[in-house]
Amino acid sequence: MIQKIYRYLQGKRRHRQSELAKAALLSGAGNPDTTTPPFAESLEDPTSFYERTFIGFHRSLPDGLRNHREYFKQEKRGFGEDAFHVMWWRLFNEFKPTSFLEIGVYRGQVLSLVSLIAKHEGALCRVVGISPFSCVGDTVSKYRTDLDYRSDTLSNFAHFSLTEPELLKAYSTDPEAVKVIKSTEWDMIYIDGNHDYEIVLKDWEVCAASVKPGGIIILDDSGLSTSYQPPPFATGGHPGPSRLASEIDSYLFREILQVGHNRVFQKSAQ
Numbered sequence: 288m289i290q291k292i293y294r295y296l297q298g299k300r301r302h303r304q305s306e307l308a309k310a311a312l313l314s315g316a317g318n319p320d321t322t323t324p325p326f327a328e329s330l331e332d333p334t335s336f337y338e339r340t341f342i343g344f345h346r347s348l349p350d351g352l353r354n355h356r357e358y359f360k361q362e363k364r365g366f367g368e369d370a371f372h373v374m375w376w377r378l379f380n381e382f383k384p385t386s387f388l389e390i391g392v393y394r395g396q397v398l399s400l401v402s403l404i405a406k407h408e409g410a411l412c413r414v415v416g417i418s419p420f421s422c423v424g425d426t427v428s429k430y431r432t433d434l435d436y437r438s439d440t441l442s443n444f445a446h447f448s449l450t451e452p453e454l455l456k457a458y459s460t461d462p463e464a465v466k467v468i469k470s471t472e473w474d475m476i477y478i479d480g481n482h483d484y485e486i487v488l489k490d491w492e493v494c495a496a497s498v499k500p501g502g503i504i505i506l507d508d509s510g511l512s513t514s515y516q517p518p519p520f521a522t523g524g525h526p527g528p529s530r531l532a533s534e535i536d537s538y539l540f541r542e543i544l545q546v547g548h549n550r551v552f553q554k555s556a557q
C-alpha cells in the first residue's frame with residue numbers, strides 16, 4: 288500500500304516537472320531562430336535539437352498532423368513524443384519515400400502518420416507493418432492485454448479516412464516476415480518491435496540488407512549511447528537498441544539525424 292502511494296506521488300511529481308519543462312520551452316525564453324534546423328545539428332547537439340523540434344511541433348507542424356498526435360495521446364492510443372511527429376514530417380519531405388516498412392506497429396500511430404503525411408503531400412507511399420498484433424512485449428516493455436490490436440489499428444486508419452495499410456501478423460524474425468522484408472528494396476524502414484539486443488540485431492541485419500542504397504532506417508529507443516540528455520517529458524531509450532546503434536558500421540550506414548531517442552541511418556549509395 289505504502290509503495291503504491293509512493294509510486295502515485297512519484298508519477299504526479301514527474302508529470303508536474305514535465306509540464307513545467309514544456310511550458311518553459313514554449314514560453315519564449317531563449318527562443319531558437321528556427322524550429323526546423325539542419326539535420327546535421329542534431330548530431331552535434333542532440334539535446335538542443337530535440338528541444339527545438341519540440342517547439343517546432345507547436346509552431347511549424349501542419350494542424351492536421353498535430354491533431355493526429357493529439358488523437359493518439361488520447362486514451363493512450365500511442366507511445367512516442369510530440370517532437371517525433373515533426374521528425375516524420377521532415378523525413379518524409381526530405382526523402383519522399385514510395386515504400387515504408389514498420390516493424391512493431393502497436394496501435395498504428397506511426398504507420399497512419401506516414402499515410403497521413405503522404406496524403407497531405409499528395410504523394411503515393413506503400414505502407415506495410417509487421418507486428419504480432421497482440422500484447423507481446425519484451426524485457427523492457429509490457430502492453431495491455433484487452434485489445435484486438437489489428438482491428439484497432441485499422442479503425443485508427445479509418446478515423447483519418449486513410450487507405451488500409453498492408454499488415455502482417457508475425458514476429459519480425461518469423462520466416463514469413465523475413466520474406467516480406469526481403470521482398471523489395473525499401474525507401475524507409477522503422478525498427479520499433481522487440482527491444483532486446485539479440486532481436487534488434489536480427490531486425491537490423493535483415494533491414495540493412497533490404498533498404499535501398501540511399502534509403503534510411505530509423506531506429507527507435509537508441510539514444511542511450513549518445514550525449515542526448517532528455518528533458519523530463521522525454522526518454523533516452525533502451526539498452527538493446529542503443530547498443531546496436533553504437534555498433535553500426537559507419538562505412539555502410541551514415542548517421543544523419545537524431546531526434547531524442549530516434550536515430551536515423553542512411554545506407555551508402557553503391
Ligand SMILES: C[S@@+](CC[C@H](N)C(=O)[O-])C[C@H]1O[C@@H](n2cnc3c(N)ncnc32)[C@H](O)[C@@H]1O
Pocket residue numbers: 365366367389390391392393394395396397398417418419420421422423424425430457458459460479480481486
Ligand atoms: C513500442 S511498440 C511500437 C509502437 C509503434 N512503433 C508506434 O510508434 O506507434 C512495440 C510493438 O512491437 C511489438 N513487438 C514485440 N515483439 C515483436 C517482434 N518480435 N516483431 C515485431 N513486433 C514486435 C509489440 O507487440 C508492440 O506492439
